[in-house]
Amino acid sequence: MKLAKIDLSNVVAVGHEDDRLGLLIDRGDEVEYLELNAPPAAYQGLKQVSSLATNPGAQLTGSPEPAQLSATETPIAMLPVCSSMAKAVGYDRQREVLQVEFNNGSVYQYSQVETETWEYLQQSDSVGQFFNREIKGYYESVRLDTPEAIAVDSCEVEDDDWDHWEDYNYCDDDQCE
Incomplete structure (x- = not known):
């Protein structure tokens, strides 16, 4: 560092x-x-x-240590998203871990992501723009070798094709075909 x-x-x-x-x-x-x-x-x-x-000798308090991101944790349920950047996103509220499966197949987990940030991501007009503005570079991340996720259907729709995303930016089958 x-x-x-x-x-x-x-x-x-x-x-x-x-x-x-x-x-x-x-x-x-x-x-x-x-x-x-x-x-x-x-x-x-x-x-x-x-x-x-x-405060000399002070210890970090009030905030947990960064979540240990490992393949032994419970899989994170993923929501397919209509984005030119990502296939799916998921969040573990208990561990405050955001997981993003990118369109290139890589999967990353971001630790200490507040529930409020997850909710804003779900409500955003563009997952990619929100990710680049609010998540990328702000949270510790780790790339997973094997995706720890519940299966996701892919969606081949560009961000610009949507005027309004509803229900957490997931894609119904008829919207993504």
């Missing part, structure tokens, strides 16, 4: 709402408020960093 030196000493407060991270920054002669697109995990991570930095 490559580490980069950062200075957060001027960050006075942080908050999160509607996939926006709010930052209050002390600029010396004024206090500036900024908002950035960020998943809830970014906010939780900043709170943990603050706790660790200001």
Whole structure:
């Protein structure tokens, strides 16, 4: 892991709402408020960093260790999606693990994905756009050698073909043929 030196000493407060991270920054002669697109995990991570930095000997609390992603876990039920990026998505609420089966056949699991993020993914107009904006690069992931999923039917429909996705973006057989 490559580490980069950062200075957060001027960050006075942080908050999160509607996939926006709010930052209050002390600029010396004024206090500036900024908002950035960020998943809830970014906010939780900043709170943990603050706790660790200001309390010598502090341990991570309030957040479980990242889910151990292994083939011995219970398979995740997958929902077929109409997407040019993915065949199916699934979520394990208990372990907070998102699983994505991409159209190229690879399967990845993403750990510590909040239920709220899963629900937003299901409601999104485009699984691929939401994935690239809110999940990719924000969550620890592992590629599975063998998909740990309940069987999925594939769907050969492009994101742009849909005006509105209903019932968690799954494809009925008549929609995907």
